[in-house]
Amino acid sequence: MRSRLIIWEPVVDAIHPHTAALIRKLESIARLTDEERAALLRLPLRLKTVPADQDIVSEGDTPSECCLIVEGFACRYNVTAQGKRQIQSFHISGDIPDLQSLHLEVMDHNLGTLIPCKLAFIQHDDMRSLMRNHPRLGDLFWRDTLIDAAVFRQWVVNVGRRQSLARMAHLLCELLVRLRAVELVEDHAFELPVTQGDLADAMGLSNVHVNRVSQELRAKGLIALHGKTLKVLDWEGLKRTGEFDPTYLHLVKKEAL
Amino acid sequence: MRSRLIIWEPVVDAIHPHTAALIRKLESIARLTDEERAALLRLPLRLKTVPADQDIVSEGDTPSECCLIVEGFACRYNVTAQGKRQIQSFHISGDIPDLQSLHLEVMDHNLGTLIPCKLAFIQHDDMRSLMRNHPRLGDLFWRDTLIDAAVFRQWVVNVGRRQSLARMAHLLCELLVRLRAVELVEDHAFELPVTQGDLADAMGLSNVHVNRVSQELRAKGLIALHGKTLKVLDWEGLKRTGEFDPTYLHLVKKEAL
DNA sequence: CGATACGTTGACGGAAATCAACCCCGGTGG
DNA sequence: CCACCGGGGTTGATTTCCGTCAACGTATCG
Structure with missing residues (x-):
């Protein structure tokens, strides 16, 4: 399984290391043909590094390109009239959080960095011609946005x-x-690498309470924190505590869930 | 504006009155050509009437058809381990709540009726060939699922x-x-026509509290209830109270929002 | 006419917010 | 080199919004 990767991974790195995470992510939710991988690697990218706590796209914008996260942590969020921020999703390497802008002209939320990020922008036109030439990739991107939607639904339940x-x-x-x-x-x-305040805004809680809950999870021996690295000590226990069922992520590789 | 409708509406009713609501809904988020409308009207439908509080599709199912709501109120929901129901969205005439099943094999939530509903089922294969023959309709359905996702995001903020x-x-x-x-x-x-308990499960509140909030909205002169019909007495006030900005619904007809 | 589901009301309790310190640590500049 | 600064983490005291419980009212329907 690891060996399958080795076949193409060096090639990836030689051409566009930036697309590697995207391919990895797409392969987690579907199988790709060599041709499809090659087409993805040919996508023209505009690279950019963005500092922490910066908006990539804002509410009201009408973007003409999509943003692939190469490295870092980003989030989608809205701010209520009372100035409270609600994060709607976290985004990591391989995600294209504003893929939706292909079909929804105006942004109804903000997309911002939580830590310094390496981004790769892809022109809408390039995405469209990619999908025209590879309809299965079009379907796959649709699938990806549907999985995003499934995550939002679970967040509604969670919150x-x-x-x-x-x-x-x-x-x-x-x-x-x-x-x-x-x-x-x-x-x-x-x-x-996010703050407790970020987690609070994602869960609809206060930062103070997140702090206490985090301590409770540690006290129960479910997780441990060393600096910014989080280690899950009791995976089964954490899943049980969170009533976590990964079905909604619709992964094709189901080992060790 | 109304006259535009008159051109085709009688035809709709003559052939498939059941598709009328779908066409109306799609025309609220994009323009349709006559040919596209005609193609939609040719969709083979399997009609069914379902009583209230009945599941149409359940978590874990792998449907081979989509469900168009012709009349009634339905919802998507999950039930937590503690037996609490969280509704993730309401669905009305013209909605196809499980369109996603085209690209996500297994249902990660339930789709159920809240009142007796008239449904029209469409085979996945028929949807696929419709979209193959009319790529713009394919894009439009994708747009529709993206708007669903936008609604979920707003619900995260709301809750x-x-x-x-x-x-x-x-x-x-x-x-x-x-x-x-x-x-x-x-x-x-x-x-x-839904109960206060249904609203409670949609908002993450208790039914008792929904009752009190409903009274407060009435006391403030924002809404009035006569049986199951709700009248908005002060639209601007209600929007202000709910911090409501309809952008996220991505409607093309923006009058009177 | 009773059964049942839904709406309404009041009393009470609890989960989490808010407020206000304080600590810790890494970065910066004098 | 150390003092200072500021962001984030931590803690305790207090408040508040909303949940829970339990009763009662009301409407619909067989």
């Missing part, structure tokens, strides 16, 4: 009906599974 | 960061705008 401990456990489970799909998890540990 | 009064006001605003797009609103009044 609406789970109390804080389960809520946080669920979020951490989701992050672990998604990060593992792009090979950013080793031994049930991953980098979580 | 996560707005307190009960604003939360309920926002939900009612959304319902009014969506119902108006399929011509189910007259003079700022519409049928809301």
Whole structure:
């Protein structure tokens, strides 16, 4: 399984290391042919590095390109009239959070960085011709946006009906599974470089309460924190606490979920 | 504007009155050509009437057809391990709530009726060939699922960061705008045939609290209830209370929002 | 006419918000 | 080199919004 990767991975790195995470992500939700991988690698990219806490696209914008996250942590969010921020999703390497702008002209939310990010912008026209020449990739991108929607639905459940401990456990489970799909998890540990305030805005809680819940998860021996790296000590226990069922992520590789 | 409809509406009714609501809904988010309308009208439908509180599709199912709601109120929902239901969206005439099953094999949530519904089922294969023959309709359906996703995102904001009064006001605003797009609103009044318990499960509140908030909205002169019909007395006030901005519904007809 | 589901009301309790310190640590500049 | 600064993490005290429980009213329907 690892060996399959080796066949093409060096090629990826030689041409566009930036597309590697995207391909990895797409392969987590479908199989790709060599031709499709090659077409993805030929996508023209405009690279950019963005500092932390910066908007990539804002509410009201009408973007003409999509943003691929090569490295870093980003999020979609809205701010209410009372100035409260609600994060709607986290985005990691391989994600194209504003793929929707292909079909929805005006942004109804903001897309911003949480830490410094390496981004690769892809012109809408290039995306469209890619999908015209490779209809299966078009379907796959549609599938990807549908999975995004499934994540939003689960967040509604999480925020609406789970109390804080389960809520946080669920979020951490989701992050672990998604990060593992792009090979950013080793031994049930991953980098979580966001602040407690960011997590609070994602869960509809206050930063103070997130702090307390985080301590409770540690006290129960479910997770451990060393700096910005989070290690899951009891995966089964964390899943149970968060009532986590990964079905909604619609991954094709189901090992070790 | 009304006259444009008259040109084709009788034809619709003559052939498949059941598709009329779908066409009306699609025309609220994009323009259709006569040919596209005709193609939609030729869709083979399997009609079915379903009583209230019945699942149409359940978590874990792998449907081979999509469900068009001809008449009634349905919802998508999940139930947590503690037995709490969270509704993720309401669906009305013209909606195809499980369009996603075209690209996501297994259902990660339930789709159920809230009141007796008239449904029309469309085979996946028929949808696929429709979209193959009319790529613009394919894009349009993709757009439709993206708008669904935008609604989920707003619900995350609503449930996560707005307190009960604003939360309920926002939900009612959304319902009014969506119902108006399929011509189910007259003079700022519409049928809301769901129970307070249903609304509670949609907003992540208790039914008792929904009752109190509903009274508060009435006391403030924002809405009035006569049986199952809800009349918005102060549209501007309700929008302000719910911090409602209809951008996220991505309607093409923007009058009277 | 009773059964049942839904709406309404009041009393009480609890989960999480808010407020206000304080600590810790890495970065910066004098 | 150390003092200062500021962001983030931590803690305790207090408040508030909303949940829960339990009762009662009301309407619809067989």
